[in-house]
Amino acid sequence: MIDGSSLQAPFARLRRLSLRGFVAGLTGGLAAILPARAEPVFPPAGSLGLEPPAGMSPAKAFSGFEHRSGASIILMEMPPEAWDQISAKFTPEALAATGFRVKGGRAALPVQGGEGFVLRGSQNANGLNYAKWVAVVRGQPGTGLVTVQVPDGAGKEVPAKAVEAALRTIAFRGKASLADQVAALPYTIGDTAGFRPALVFAGNGLILTEGPKDLDPEREQPAIVVTPSLGQAAVPAGAESAVARKLFASQKDARDVVVTDEERTTRGGAVVVRLRGTFTDAKIGRPMAATQTMVFENDRYLRVMGFADPAKAEALARAERVAASVAMR
Structure with missing residues (x-):
């Protein structure tokens, strides 16, 4: 004799299997219809990242991404306290002085x-015209550009459209040591x-010092600043000295800049190209001695600047x- 419970058990299992199959099919169908969630890509040891457009890969010479066409995404990290200063200065009117022609105003991101x-717009640099986006962001680790x-x-x-989608994936993660x-x-x-x-600043710049202070606004300690170029167009052959002198003379808060020696x-x-010289720090009113070494190789350069009391x-x-x-x- 067969009782009812022994017949119900197989049908109950069948209903459960059918329901699971229906859910799995529904989930798979939705996955095929809905776009996959973008996962931000972070430069090594970086706390600021995004999902780059297709065809862009991590850059070798700077923190960010590059494309064979010359397109680039540069990620710069700054301390949290930089937000107020940066956000105040990044307006269409202020950026017009740099050649960045902003279309419209600032848009929330x-x-x-x-x-x-x-901010969205265009800019001409080194004889080329670029479509340009500049995003200023902040999160727990700091401020990002x-x-x-x-x-x-x-x-x-x-x-x-791909750039706009990439900007919407900007994200922060914890800072590396x-x-x-x-x-x-x-x-x-x-x-x-x-x-x-x-x-380490901007993802590829480095400050070295000699002394107990990590930050030394009074310039009491000798210091070195190392900065590579950030994907700019190559410096034409023969123009290396002129570029080196221009950068040496354009140091922040420096006045009365004098080059006393040049070696190529x-x-x-x-x-x-190595330059030596002097300047007066306008902020602290003190004379300083400086040395700058620039290495120009292929389409990039590396700048090493040393500062010290004379x-x-x-x-x-x-x-x-x-x-x-x-x-x-």
Whole structure:
């Protein structure tokens, strides 16, 4: 004799299997219809990232992404307290002086774990015209600046729609240690010559100092600043000295800048221009001595700037040892 319960059990199992199959089919169908959730890509040891447009890959010479067409996305990280200053200065009127022609005004930009705004427009640089986006964002780790440039003629390879989608994926994550940030820089330093790393900025810049202070606005400690170019057009052959002198003279808060010595050499296939000179720091009213070494190689350059009180000339000599040991990865 067969009772009712023994017949109901197989049918109950069948109903459960059918329901599971229906749910799985529904889920799979929705996955095929709905777009996949974008996952931000972070530069090594970086706390600011985004999902780049198709065809863009992590850049080797700067923190961000690049495309074979010349399009680039540059990620710059700054301290949290930079938000007020940066957001106040990034207005259409203020940026017009830099050549960035903003269309419309600032637009709010949602940011995972923070907030921000974006400005859209165009800019001419080195004879090329670019569609340009600048996003200023902030989150718990700090303030971020995301700059996107797409040269005319590359709009089909990196369309504006893809750039807008990428900006909506900007996100923050926890900050890496200073040692990890230094290890992720696009260059190595073979000889620190008594200096120590104090701060990594903009994802690829490094400040080294000698002394107990990490931040030294009074310039009491000798310091070195290492900065590679950020994907700009290559410096034309023969223009290296002029570019080096222009950058030496345009130091922030520097007046009465004087170049006292220039040396031009080669290193492998690179052109090396070293300048020495003096200036007065307008903020603190003190004279300073400086040395600048610039290495021009292919379509990029590396700049190593050393500062010290004029009485500490030996510190500048050691800064030049550091410059001689810096190599791009």
